[in-house]
Amino acid sequence: MTLFVSLKEAIAANVFDGDVVALEGFTHLIPYAAGHEIIRQQRKDLTLIRMTPDLIYDQLIGMGCVKKMIFSWGGNPGVGSLRRFRDAYEKSWPHKLEIEEHSHAAMANAYEAGAAGLPCAVFRGYLGAGLAEVNPNIRFIECPFTGERLASVPSIRPDVTVIHAQKANRKGDVLIEGIVGVQKEAVLAAKRAIVTVEEIVDNFDDVHPNACVLPNWTLKAVVQVPGGAHPSYAKGYYERDNAFYKAWDPIASEREGFQAWMQENVLNAGPEVFASRVAFTQAQK
């Protein structure tokens, strides 16, 4: 089955310059290893979508891969702001960054509508909120029965969605457990989907019938990358490497230091380093 490929092949075959790309993960299961591969392959002019862009988007932005970011909360959770994002947005380094900003509710609904094949999402939102005045992709419609004014945003339909999950089985079906976020919706909303997983198991016979499973035919590539969500969490495998989240703030605080770190830890590295990073975290505990 050609579904199982290397991470290099998966990115090369599915992520192209100018694509609209969602690397999702609602604080849990963030696809860091796949994001690094996109950086190594020097993709340009990407439109990145994510509810909670964090360090991996900071890295992609700082390395010049990104033209535009669509998001609802862009920070370093528990630490502060995303310094590369702010440098790009406020000072156009390494180049100008456009943004489209929404609320979490709007983004969650937009992914849901994308998975549902609809052109737009309809929800009760943005009441009295300032974003409705500055974002032309926030509009309002009337309920045809009650006349209530409801918010609408375009559905999210990425060219490619990238996620990290716990397990695939030998057929390439993928299991996501715990805090599942918007990953299922992001995959089903996309034209193409890539999944990195911690582990490949024989079958899902012992998995709960209503667990979150993506059938293999909804995916373009499945790649085993143990530790691929480091420094974020993978429930059942490892906790968050919080020390790294804190360490990122000084690393990203100035341009040269950032570039040196990326050279050593991303450009000169490969997905195989993630397993050892996770082992390191666990050994510390």
Place this chain on the structure above:
Amino acid sequence: MTLFVSLKEAIAANVFDGDVVALEGFTHLIPYAAGHEIIRQQRKDLTLIRMTPDLIYDQLIGMGCVKKMIFSWGGNPGVGSLRRFRDAYEKSWPHKLEIEEHSHAAMANAYEAGAAGLPCAVFRGYLGAGLAEVNPNIRFIECPFTGERLASVPSIRPDVTVIHAQKANRKGDVLIEGIVGVQKEAVLAAKRAIVTVEEIVDNFDDVHPNACVLPNWTLKAVVQVPGGAHPSYAKGYYERDNAFYKAWDPIASEREGFQAWMQENVLNAGPEVFASRVAFTQAQK
């Protein structure tokens, strides 16, 4: 905890004449025992909602409890039509029955919108379909971004939803597994919800974190009624009593036979008979 009451108390305290009531179950886990209790308590003028009204709605209609039925497929699955429903609708026996008819997609979306607290559901549907011409609750709106014409129906907000589930824990949280249908949405869309369960267990510690669980504070009453979904299925407990589905057709075919059956098996019985009916089914296998 007052959540745990008898079935008689649960119905008496939550289902009133004139209510809009959804007894849901998408062929699996149909709340027959609770439906029988509604019949015994002689509720009147109910508006019944269900995607797939089957024998229990035939019984409620034939016993004169129902003013209106909102549905998308009303038959005896694998057997034929609902004879009491047809007698009421076509010949006004025991009295006139109004109907509001939708498609499955519309009903599923309407429950979803009800659970989501919205006044209406928006979806791609009813394209070229005759129901759109005869049901004034099917309307169309335009996507504010693409101009696409999308269908809209009012959300479903029952006064009370009744479902049957596999398990409750001692706190009254409820677990539904397998073919979960629209039960979660039907419960969350309702003002009040009653759940009958096969079994009460100490806790859900061994339950998958993403399984379909309704927290106790979303429910008004939880009642243990083993076999309460008979003659339908309860995954993990019993299969469908298909012989009964076939037997129903002649029972319901004429008014007197129907009434005699209801007298003996419903009016003169109580929820405790369901356990033995299921045991009987299993013993036959």
Place this chain on the structure above:
Amino acid sequence: MNYTATEMMTVAAARAIRNDDVCFVGIGMPSAACNLARLTHAPDVTLIYESGTIGTKPDVLPLSIGDGELCDTAVTTVAVPEMFRYWLQGGRISVGFLGAAQLDKFGNLNTTVVGGDYNNPKVRLPGGGGAPEIATSCGEIFIVMKQSSRGFVDNIDFMTSLGHGKTGTEREALGIKTRGPSRLTTDLCIMETDPESKEFIVTSIHPGVTRKQIAENTGWAIRFADQVVETPAPNDTELAALRALNERTARAHAGQ
């Protein structure tokens, strides 16, 4: 081997299913055809029942869409709103199967009322269920139905689900991107949709069936393709698999 007309119909319907199809399966004939395809030439076909079971592989034919085995053998089982939103409306189903009480030559289907009008019908049928959106959301629609002049009519009494409309042009006018009914398999023949007129035309006749029989059992002026072939009779593999499936099913449901 000898075979029945129903076996011929089931086998002919099964053959149209491709190994990479994702099928939205109804109980009855579509369920038999889809599972036969899975057990013969299309082992990887994805079968989805509207109760939410995705990629199911039942050993016996289900009594209803609520059968536990559909869930036990599925890749995953989702809630019904998700089924209709993400999977059907999301455009993930390549083939939908539909049947009806009445159909016309454009594949428009009626399962709502027969006789009278909608508000005062002679016979009230169960209704459309999933059909209205299956008809427009699936990549294409295969219809499987026993042929009779009572069911195959010039004008259906109610447009439960859209085929190609009253003139064959309605799908395009409504902006519908999916193909609609493309194939009709009966106990007498196979009809396919004419790419121009969108009418069903007979393209393959089952062994031993005459054109006259087909015409007599069709309520509209039936058309035959320029090249009509004879449907290959069910082969031994197909018949053996179908009969074994039916036997397993009968045994599992004995006494029910």
Place this chain on the structure above:
Amino acid sequence: MNYTATEMMTVAAARAIRNDDVCFVGIGMPSAACNLARLTHAPDVTLIYESGTIGTKPDVLPLSIGDGELCDTAVTTVAVPEMFRYWLQGGRISVGFLGAAQLDKFGNLNTTVVGGDYNNPKVRLPGGGGAPEIATSCGEIFIVMKQSSRGFVDNIDFMTSLGHGKTGTEREALGIKTRGPSRLTTDLCIMETDPESKEFIVTSIHPGVTRKQIAENTGWAIRFADQVVETPAPNDTELAALRALNERTARAHAGQ
């Protein structure tokens, strides 16, 4: 026992939480206050984090909303679209907690930009996240925030989430049925929303804090209620529970 201003703020915020509340909890101060309430007077309170964990009972305060313990101890964990549709928008949350970089006397909040305008800000903040809909969908909003004249301003630079609007009448004008900000707990005092004007007015002052201090740390002309009480100091039970929680948390996250 001695206590810090932060402990006073946390305890005062926790006391407002009722045993039957369903709280939408953010990381940081709200998380500490809600869990302290759960560990003291409100053992049955339902805590929901926006990552989808419903009815969670963490033993230590989470590092982020993605902590495995939030899921492990939850009644159930749902997908994020469901969280925002069924649980938040569905009207099931009685209390939402919010904080901000800037707030005004009507409880309007800014977490988007400071200085300049939206398109050319002096400082770009992380943004609203869930706040715009939390502010209007929860039964009422409790704000917990360290008091300073920099954060408590006359005019916020951007209306990230609506409190009572620019004049105190906007919620009604927009048809919003929920109460909005009803309580503001700081390290100096407790403010409650005046039922008429919808402005925050000081109703309780923490022990040892002066009116002058409060006025100096507020960017708008602060009002005091006719009856201002002294906030009861944290009692031993409260302090012991809070400190034990903080110690467990520090130990669990040591080296992180």
